[in-house]
Amino acid sequence: MTKWWSGVLLAGLLVLGGVPALAQLNEEAVEFDEHLGEIVPGDITLIDEDGQAVLLSDIVDRPTLVTMVYFECPGICTPLLNEVADILGKSRLQPDKQPFQLISVSFEPKDTSAMAKEKKANYLKLVGRELPPETWRFYTADQADIDALTGALGFRYKRAGKEYTHPGGIAILSPERKIVRYLYGLQFLPFDFEMGVYEAAQGKVRPTTARLLQFCFSYDPEGRTYVFNLARVVGVVMLTSIVFFIAFLFYLTRVRGRGKEA
Structure with a gap:
């Protein structure tokens, strides 16, 4: 019996030892922390392509799809915006019949309105x-408002030299600025895009079915793409296996104890 309980104790220590490692992996990751159902503050100030300051509460008056980018990004921002342009071109949504908008906000405080105007012109052509023209707007902001917006959206990023590492995806807001859905990655289905708009119009919050994919894949700043996060997945599999092993040992000790009593 002592040996069995020693095994249980050892397995438990392994589990406890593995939890901080997983927590550290999650803490260091650049990804979205989902804030589904939360309201994004309306007093965040953005600067439009013409250099005019506007409040988020004045911008978001319809279903709004938000992408966080920076205009000189050498990594995933370009394929993300290219995909948005492609999906927008393929979508059956008509802004005059089903009002919606896209806003792309730079989280680099040094980006300018002139850069935003150039980006808008290029991507509307795509x-x-x-x-x-108001269907897709590009904005800049100062650091305080960038922090407020990225924090509200759960958008985690960090500087890496002269560049940034950050996740790719879209946050979808209702006309009341409620976060109703996230779309992750660099490729989207027109169906998900359209359903996000329809659900945002009704204020319906939907869980993100692609959350598992975000957990299994992480951004590689060197390759500037998403790669399979083997360490994270293996860690989860190992911890899950240990938990089942502990449960199995506990079951065996109970069975043996009953056998001796009989």
Whole structure:
């Protein structure tokens, strides 16, 4: 019996030893912390392509898809915005019939309105169909407002030399600025894009089915792409196996104890 309980104790210590490692992996990751159902503050100030300061509460008056980027990003920002332009071109949504908008906000405080205007012109051309110019807007902000917006969206990023490492994805807001859904990665289905708009119009919060994919893949700043996070997945598998092993040992001790009593 003593040997069995020693095994249980050892397995328990292994579990406890593994938990901080997983927590550290999660703490260091650049990803979205989902804030589904939360309201993004309306007093965040953004600067539009013409250099005009506007409040977020004045901008978000319809379903709004938000991408956090920076304009000189050498990594995933370009493929992310290219994908948004492609999906927008393929989508059956018509802004005059189903109001919606996209806003791309730079989290680099040094980016300028002139850069935002150039980005807007380039990406509206990529859409491939005529859309009202206000359908897709590009904004800059100062550091305080960047911090407020990224914090509210759960967008975690960090500086890496002269660049940033950050996740790719879209946060979808209702007209009341409630976060209703996240779309992760650099590729999206038109269906998910359209459903996000419809659900945002109704204020419906939907869990993110792609959350598992975000956990299994992480951004590689050297390759500037998403890669399979083997260490994280193996860690979870090991901890899960240990938990089941502890449960199995406990079951055996109970069975043996009953056998001796009989």
